Amino acid sequence: MSTTSAHQSAPGPQVRPGARAAWEYRWTRIAGGRYGGPLRVLLRGSGAGVLAVAAAEVHATHDPGVLCPLRRFTGIPCPGCGSTTVFMELGAGHLGAAVAANPVTVLVGLGLLFAPLGGGKWWWRLPTRQKNVVIFTAAAVSWAWQLHRYGFLPT
Known part of the structure; x- marks a missing residue:
């Protein structure tokens, strides 16, 4: 078989047909939390904690002000406003x-921290329409919270 076939011109490493399936299977098992779920939670939490402490220390010495473009230019908070503050x-x-x-x-x-323990399996079983409803509802609740927090909604 010739080494200069048309399918080899694609960028990236060449993978044996069976190797790709094995790699995808292994990755789904790792990403699905079947390998070391509690250890993955501990590693994720530790990493996030170290980053949060470092970011909070930097933020304490140099406050960049409002990071949200919508809030900076219009004064109206977005549903994600406060996320950086949560981290700090x-x-x-x-x-x-x-x-x-927030x-x-x-x-x-x-939810993302504890996903390796398998708690997020219900999410992947939901139909796309229900996922969209959950995401839209979470964004609406978050935005209502932000609008109330900044005084745009009556108390």
């Missing part, structure tokens, strides 16, 4: 302030 407040050890900044971000972050 957790790094500084202020759990209450982190939850007050509780939806805290919940999503915890």
Whole structure:
């Protein structure tokens, strides 16, 4: 068989047909949390904690101000506003302030942290329409929280 066939002109390494399937299977098992779930949670949590503490320390010495472009230019917060604050407040050890900044971000972050334990399997079984409803609802709740937090909604 010739080594200069048409399918070899594609970028990237050449993979044996069976090797690709084996690699995909192995990756789905690792990503699915079947290998060392609690260890993966510990590693994710430790890594996020170290980054949060370092970012909080940098933020304490140099505050960049408002990072959200929508809020910076219009004054109106977006549904994701407060997410950076959540990270900074957790790094500084202020759990209450982190939850007050954006509780939806805290919940999503915890969900991502504990995903290797298999708690997110229900998500992948949902039809796309239901996933979209969950995402839209979370974004709407987050935006209502931000609008209330910044005084755009009556109390």
